[in-house]
Amino acid sequence: MLIVMRNNATLKDITHVITTLEDRGVFPVVNKNGDQTLIGIAGKNPFTQEQLTALGGVEDVVDEKKPFKRVSREFHPEPTVIRIGNVTIGDGSFTTFAGPCAIESEQQIHEIARFVKSQGAQGLRGGAFKPRSSPYSFQGLGEDGLRFMRDAGKENGLVTVSEVMDVRQVPLLVKYVDMMQVGARNMQNFDLLREVGIAGKPVMLKRGLSATIEELLLAAEYIYNSGSPQIVLCERGIRTFEQSTRNTLDISAIPLCKQLSHLPIIVDPSHAAGRRDLIKPLSLAAVAVGADGVIIETHPVPDKATSDGPQSLTFPQFGECANAVNALVAATR
Numbered sequence: 001m002l003i004v005m006r007n008n009a010t011l012k013d014i015t016h017v018i019t020t021l022e023d024r025g026v027f028p029v030v031n032k033n034g035d036q037t038l039i040g041i042a043g044k045n046p047f048t049q050e051q052l053t054a055l056g057g058v059e060d061v062v063d064e065k066k067p068f069k070r071v072s073r074e075f076h077p078e079p080t081v082i083r084i085g086n087v088t089i090g091d092g093s094f095t096t097f098a099g100p101c102a103i104e105s106e107q108q109i110h111e112i113a114r115f116v117k118s119q120g121a122q123g124l125r126g127g128a129f130k131p132r133s134s135p136y137s138f139q140g141l142g143e144d145g146l147r148f149m150r151d152a153g154k155e156n157g158l159v160t161v162s163e164v165m166d167v168r169q170v171p172l173l174v175k176y177v178d179m180m181q182v183g184a185r186n187m188q189n190f191d192l193l194r195e196v197g198i199a200g201k202p203v204m205l206k207r208g209l210s211a212t213i214e215e216l217l218l219a220a221e222y223i224y225n226s227g228s229p230q231i232v233l234c235e236r237g238i239r240t241f242e243q244s245t246r247n248t249l250d251i252s253a254i255p256l257c258k259q260l261s262h263l264p265i266i267v268d269p270s271h272a273a274g275r276r277d278l279i280k281p282l283s284l285a286a287v288a289v290g291a292d293g294v295i296i297e298t299h300p301v302p303d304k305a306t307s308d309g310p311q312s313l314t315f316p317q318f319g320e321c322a323n324a325v326n327a328l329v330a331a332t333r
C-alpha cells in the first residue's frame with residue numbers, strides 16, 4: 001500500500017499519518033518525489049483504504065502490487081482529455097501532427113506549416129534539439145529553430161510540439177512550444193520525466209526503442225506524479241529482428257494502452273516504418289485501432305532533408321495520406 005500525500009500537505013498532516021500507522025504497529029517508509037511525500041506500508045496493514053484516504057493531507061491510497069497506479073484505468077476510469085488551444089486529444093477525435101524531422105530554416109518551417117494546415121493538420125512537429133546516432137550529423141537549430149516554429153505555428157493556427165533532450169532545455173521548450181516531446185531515447189531518463197512533469201506543460205511521451213508497455217506506463221507515471229496529468233503516449237515502433245522496416249509498429253500497444261490507462265495515445269508511423277511507402281497504411285491502421293492521432297514527418301524535398309528523409313512524405317504524398325485519414329475518421333468516428 002502506498003499513501004500519496006497532497007503536494008500541499010503540511011508537516012502536521014504527514015506526521016499525523018505516520019503516528020496513526022505507528023500506533024497500530026505499522027512501520028511506514030517515507031519517500032519524497034519532488035514536492036510530494038509518499039508513505040509506503042510494507043507487510044500487514046490493519047487499515048482499510050477508506051480509513052487511510054480520510055486522513056488529512058492524503059491524496060490517494062494505491063495498491064502497490066500494481067506496477068503503475070495513477071495512469072491506470074482503475075485510478076481514473078474516464079479518458080484523460082488534453083486541451084491545447086482549440087485542439088483536444090483523447091476525446092474520441094483524431095489529431096494529426098505533421099512537420100519535418102528537424103527545423104532547418106525559418107522559410108522551411110513556415111512553408112511546411114502552411115502546407116500541413118491546408119491539409120487539415122492541427123499540430124506542427126519539428127525538432128530543434130535532435131538525438132542523432134552520429135555526433136557528426138545535424139544536431140538541430142536550438143533556440144532559433146524553436147522561435148521559427150513558434151511563429152509558424154501561431155501564423156497558421158497550429159499547436160506545436162518539439163523534443164526536449166535534457167533537463168537544462170526544459171525552460172526553453174516551455175517558453176516556445178505547446179507540448180514537449182520526450183523522445184524514445186529518453187523515455188527512462190527519470191530526471192527529465194520529473195522535470196517535464198514539474199514544468200506542467202502537456203508532454204508527448206514516446207515509447208522507448210526496447211521498452212515494454214509496462215515500462216512506458218511507468219515512465220508516464222513519473223511525469224504524472226511530478227504534477228502533470230497532461231500526457232500523450234506515443235507508439236513509435238520498437239526494435240525487433242525484422243530488418244525491412246526501421247522499427248516494428250506495435251499496433252496492439254494502442255488498444256492495450258487504452259485498456260490499461262486513461263491517457264491518450266497517438267501513433268508515429270514515420271519512425272516506426274522508416275520508409276515513406278508505409279506511412280499511409282500505418283496511419284489508417286492507427287485510426288482503425290482507436291488511436292487519438294498520428295504524428296507524421298513531411299518535407300518539401302525529402303532527399304535534401306537534414307534528417308529522416310527516407311521516411312518523410314513529399315507534400316503530394318502527405319496530402320494523399322491526410323485525405324485518406326480524414327475520410328476514415330469521418331466514416332468511423
Ligand code: PEP
Binds near residue numbers: 127184185
Ligand atoms: C523524432 O520524433 O524526431 C524522434 C527522434 O523520434 P524518436 O524519439 O521516436 O526516435
Ligand code: MN
Binds near residue numbers: 101102271297307308
Ligand atoms: Mn525524425
